[in-house]
Each structure stands twice: as C-alpha cells, then as structure tokens.
Amino acid sequence: MGAADRLDVLIQRCYAGLDADELRSETLRRLKGLLTIDAAFFATVDPATVLFTAVSVDEPLGAVTEQFLANEFGQADVNKFATLAAARDPVSSLAHATKGDWASSARYAEVMRPLGLGDELRAALVSNGRCWGVICLHREDADAGFSEQELQLVRRLTPHLAEGLRRGLRTGSMETADVGPGVVVLDADLRVESISAEAEHWLAELDPDRRSELPVAVRAVAAQLMRVQELPAAPAVKVRTNAGRWLALHASTLRGGGERTAVVIEPVTPAQLGSFLLDVHGLTPAQQRVTELLLQGFSTRQIVERLCLSPHTVQEHVRAAYDKVGVGSRRELVTALLRGSA
Numbered sequence: 001m002g003a004a005d006r007l008d009v010l011i012q013r014c015y016a017g018l019d020a021d022e023l024r025s026e027t028l029r030r031l032k033g034l035l036t037i038d039a040a041f042f043a044t045v046d047p048a049t050v051l052f053t054a055v056s057v058d059e060p061l062g063a064v065t066e067q068f069l070a071n072e073f074g075q076a077d078v079n080k081f082a083t084l085a086a087a088r089d090p091v092s093s094l095a096h097a098t099k100g101d102w103a104s105s106a107r108y109a110e111v112m113r114p115l116g117l118g119d120e121l122r123a124a125l126v127s128n129g130r131c132w133g134v135i136c137l138h139r140e141d142a143d144a145g146f147s148e149q150e151l152q153l154v155r156r157l158t159p160h161l162a163e164g165l166r167r168g169l170r171t172g173s174m175e176t177a178d179v180g181p182g183v184v185v186l187d188a189d190l191r192v193e194s195i196s197a198e199a200e201h202w203l204a205e206l207d208p209d210r211r212s213e214l215p216v217a218v219r220a221v222a223a224q225l226m227r228v229q230e231l232p233a234a235p236a237v238k239v240r241t242n243a244g245r246w247l248a249l250h251a252s253t254l255r256g257g258g259e260r261t262a263v264v265i266e267p268v269t270p271a272q273l274g275s276f277l278l279d280v281h282g283l284t285p286a287q288q289r290v291t292e293l294l295l296q297g298f299s300t301r302q303i304v305e306r307l308c309l310s311p312h313t314v315q316e317h318v319r320a321a322y323d324k325v326g327v328g329s330r331r332e333l334v335t336a337l338l339r340g341s342a
Helices: 003-013 020-031 061-074 081-086 106-115 148-168 197-206 216-227 275-280 285-295 300-307 311-325 330-338
Strands: 039-046 051-057 091-093 117-127 130-140 182-186 192-195 237-240 246-254 260-268
Touching: 003 020, 003 148, 020 039, 020 051, 020 130, 020 148, 039 061, 039 237, 051 061, 051 216, 051 237, 061 106, 061 216, 081 117, 081 130, 091 148, 106 117, 117 148, 130 148, 182 197, 192 197, 197 216, 197 260, 216 237, 216 246, 216 260, 275 285, 285 300, 285 311, 285 330, 300 311, 311 330
Parallel strands: none
Antiparallel strands: 039 051, 039 130, 091 117, 117 130, 182 192, 182 260, 237 246, 246 260
C-alpha cells in the first residue's frame, strides 16, 4: 500500500467512531508509517482555551512536560498552539518558523536540543473554526528538518483529525455526578501540597491509570495561571472523564504563605456547558445563535425579531440544528442538550 493509500485509510479512521484515546493512539501509529517521527505529542484541548485535556506522549517528551508547559504559557516562542489555532495555516515546523535558525527558539535551545531532538512539526486540529486538539512531531537533531511535502501531508490530515475528536465527544451518555467540587493546592513547582477527598475522586476518574501525580488538564490550567501573571484567574477548562461526566477545572492564586495555586474541580451539567455542546455537535455560529434562543424558550417570531432574520432563515437554522443533534423537535432538542441524553 502506497503512502497516499495509507493516508486515505487514516482519514477514513477519523470517521469510524473512535473515542479520543483510540484516535490519538491509532493516528500516531499510522503516522509513523508515513513520516519519520522520533517522538510525538498528541493532545485533545478545550476549544475555548486551547488548554490540554488529555495527551498521548512518547518518551523522552513525557519527562519534560513541566518545561514544555512553562514554554507554552510563559515564554515568547514560535508556533505556540494557541497561535496556530487562530492562524490561516495551522501547520508549521520549527525550521520554517525560525527560517532555519533553530536556536532562536527557547523551546529548542532549552528543552529539545538537550534531549537530542531537532526539527519539530506542530499542528492545531481545527474544524468549523474551533480547535479540538494539537499534535507535535519531533525528529532527532539533524541538519534536515520536515519537508514542505510532509507539512502538506499533515495539512491534509488535520481537519479530519479535528472532526474525529469533535465527534468522539458526542458518544455515550452524559452521566450525572454524586460527588461535589474538590480542591487541589499546588506549590510553586506544581506539586500537590494538599487535596480534598472530592478532588482525589475526580483525579482518579480523569486518570484511572495514575500515570502521573496530576492529569495534564490540571497541570495545564495551573501552569497557565502561574506563567501568565496578568491573569487573576485561569479560564475554566472543560474536560470529559472516562465515565462520561463533564468537569470544569479552574485555578486561582492563593495569597500568603508562599506561591501556591488552588485548582477547583467541579462537575457540570449539560445545561451548564452552554454553547460548548453546540460546538461539539458542529453548529455554525449563526445556527448557535438561533439554537441558544430556542433552548431559552423563545418562539420563532421572537427569534426573528431579536436577531433581525427572516422566518425562512430561522427555520433553516432550526432544521440544521435538529439534523446535527439528531432530533426532530424542540422538545427532543431540549432533552438532548439540556438534560444530558445526547
């Protein structure tokens, strides 16, 4: 099977109903049959913040996670994931971004080169204007980096990977929670200083295998707050657990007694997820504006007047919302999106 055929198979697998963990694992395995990759990082992200929610990572990258987080949120550098997510071209290499001057990147000089890694290919996985994941491919230090042909291959793949991740969030039921909010207090090095019983429960549900002291979502939201000093509090990150529950994670700085960060982990209901669930179902911004009013109980006439749209346009957006959510009526739409039976 040629490279083009293997890429086509990988694209098809993006629409095979795999969950995020399965898609990440299979993608990295198949990509290594298409490109020379010596280490890889693949994360799902919260589209509102582009903060990591779960990762698949090869060694030696896992051992330097804190350094990568510090660079991502605290240093000026090329090819930041949030920048790529907002860019016209969401795929770039270190060699391309630095015009071959790899050492001008702090990430390369301080993290990658000491590990024996050279060029780095980064991509934001964007679908319908929203970023659902990020991928970073590394090669061992060498004169030659990723070619333009290889960047083009990844460019062709990224929107399909984004769709696969988005669709994976729609699967399964949205379980209710019987445990309340929990708190983790971290020291200046992001090590656990104290933790509530509720937080221990949620950490175990986020990372059942306990591959590290803290799941990457907790580390990312804390690192962003600690590295970006102008933030009074980190934006809440939405994460789905293996049990199908949705959690919101947000961090704040504690005063007194040294530099400490508190991360609150709390369950959220489908109704509290708001427009996030409309993103998950692939509604366009125009469709979301109509659907949000529909869910609030506005009539078609009221929506027409409020949004200054024609009745025909409103009905088109409503039908599109029904189709994408997989329902046939307003009542079914409310049940699917606000009561958690999607």
